[in-house]
Amino acid sequence: MQQSRAVGGRGCALFPLLGVLFFQGVHVVLSLEINADAHVRGYVGEKIKLRCTFKSTSQVTDKLTIDWTYRPPSSSRTESIFHYQSFQYPTTAGTFRDRISWAGNVYKGDASISISNPTLKDNGTFSCAVKNPPDVHHNIPLTELTVTERGFGTMLSSVALLSLLVFIPSAVVVVLLLLRMGRKAAGLKKRSKSGYKKSSIEVSDDTDQEDKDQCMARLCVRCAECLDSDYEDTY
Helix, strand or coil, X not given: XXXXXXXXXXXXXXXXXXXXXXXXXXXXXXXXEEEECCEEEEECCCCEEECEEEEECCCCCCCCEEEEEEECCCCCCCEEEEEEECEEEECCCCCCCCCEEECCXXXXXXXXEEECCCCHHHCEEEEEEEEECCECCECCCEEEEEEECCCHHHHHHHHHHHHHHHHHHHHHHHHHHHHHHHHHHHHHHXXXXXXXXXXXXXXXXXXXXXXXXXXXXXXXXXXXXXXXXXXXXXX
């Protein structure tokens, strides 16, 4: 444990790693919590957002700073790719030059950034660090980014899913219609075999249809007779 130091003639013990300040017998806990996605998947050429949010017990001021770093796979070397303090300072050199953009809002606790035109070389570990004095002690979450090609397999899976969503309901409707038609056909066949007799309503409907057919036939005959008589009068 760190020894107490005399400041201005008064006892003051400072524990920077724990973020606890003892002053005149009163201790204050500096709390700053940061959250980020542990894993992010993206595709070559499609913009990727790296989410980072924070909660601070202190009000946001122009002293707040945000730093994003990047570490390639199987490497201990880290690279600063973005810095924020009142203004945005994306990196102007290295792999991410001109491809990092601000996507957050410090007054809403958002410290997110975006990567334009990602490539397979962008795979690696990203970290988001926020300091909002006097809240400067916090966890540093890590985000593993995996960039892949959006190949034929991915497109095929999307098309297959869409096809299933369209095909399944259509197939169900067709099956139901076929079952209904089959039942109806089976019922008619059964009636014909058992000497089924038509009801009075069905007989009446058939009679009306026959009367209509006879009337139509008589009308046609009458029209033909009229035409023949007109033809004979001309002579």
